[in-house]
Amino acid sequence: MTGSHDTTGSPEATGRPVVELQHAGKVFGEGEAAVTALESIDLTIRAGEFVTLIGPSGCGKSTLLRLIGDLIPVSTGEVRVNGKPAAQARRGREYGIVFQAPVLMEWRTVQRNVELPLEIMGLPRDERAKRAEAMLRLVELSDFAGKHPWQLSGGMQQRVAIARALAIDPALLLMDEPFGALDEMTRERLNLELMEIWRRTGTTIVFVTHSIPEAVFLSSRVAVMSARPGRITRVIDVDLPQPRGNETREQTRYFQLVTAVREALRQGGAEDVIGDSEGLGPAEAERIRAEGYA
């Protein structure tokens, strides 16, 4: 229940394993119509790590996240969270989750949305309020506690979703393309905020994205996946120094790692993901090319 563990957030984190995947596989459908979404995934994520799952559409990265969260059952192999079977960890409310959409209840205020998981746990009212207030301070939305979701911007709504996921003080935070629907500027700002939250809470994070720069910027490790069937083809350690900030994106090492992830994706046969995953529109790419020639 508590996410208390000491970590520097470095890729060499040697804490206890929080997520253990052993030959985990997922097959949808049966017989002739069966589709293998994931095949024999082996991955151990230790306390305090920030691991990103990156890959082309249809590589099963969101499915893998749902296996860890026991939102869908594994077909083969084993998934353990906090040393327990994933189903037991879910029932024990040991992780928080953030989806691509904020999934806020429009009839609840921001504060009451953050309180929702605490209500389900059966916490008394005053304790719920205290925890929700602390979480809103963490995501810097205290001034909006009494507002309704539709009165907030998309980025703010996603911060409320993060506050809600962290309200139960989980050892593990699962994030499924949480910033995928946001514009590039908002996404970069939220990446910075997420780094700060990760440093302050020490929560282990598993993060799904199809953006290479985002993966490199955030992660201590990047698990590169390929499709049909979904597999982890490479795990790349991101040895960029902590804490990370805007200057991280200007370091030579950062560009080397972006290239390394891109190469790994390409070797995995993910040609189609390369172009659009850099966050560059055609117009922007054209401008950069023109400047290069000037």
Added chain:
Amino acid sequence: MTRARDVARLRGAGLPLLVFVGVLVLWEFSLAALGVQQFLLPRPSVIAGSLAEQGGLLAQAALYTATEVVGGLAIGCTLGIAAALAAARWRAARNALVPIGIAMSSIPIIAMAPITNIWFTSDAAASRMAIVAVLVFFPMLVNTIRGLTEVDPAALELMNACAASEAQILRKVRIPNALPFVFTGLKVATTLGVIGAVVGEYFGGPLAALGVYIQSEAYNFRYNHAWAAIVIACAMGIAFYVAVLVLERVLLPWHASSREVAG
């Protein structure tokens, strides 16, 4: 800001009011010019006169009919919502209840009225309440089922991730999600309810009931009196609708339809 919105709202209300008054004026003065007989369509001023003259009896009749509408709505809506809760929870209940709802909705009211008069006697308000209840059951059932089941799948996934029980999902997601749909059903139900009660009264009831009054006055060639009662029935339908609208704004200030007012 507030003043600008008030002006905008006044303007929004002003135009329909202007059209309404214009139609009344046109109605008042064009009938004589066109040579339309008084009994075919009385002038608004004549109808207004009858309203004043028959005020006491009309008020009594309106109260009686309104009681039937409210009683029928209470029974029909309660049953409709209860059936929807069962249908949303158990697939078997859904398969059993929805065809019954469809069958009930296709019963012509004319066919029902003589039957309910035999069941409850034609003088009993219960006879019309039964008709109203049958009429409103289906729109309430269908709308509430939609509200309870058309839930964002991600919201259910979130509740699952929190290890919420079925009862918690119902209370914290499905029911709040269904409330706007329930109000949509209620708006349809109020309109249907007034029609059901008045038409049901054509087949019997005490004299101080809008439907009975309209029929007997028309039968006795007092068309201006019948028209006055029709105006009252119309006003009652609007009043019920507005009451539901106000209730919705008060209870669901978060909903999109209330935002202009709430924000």
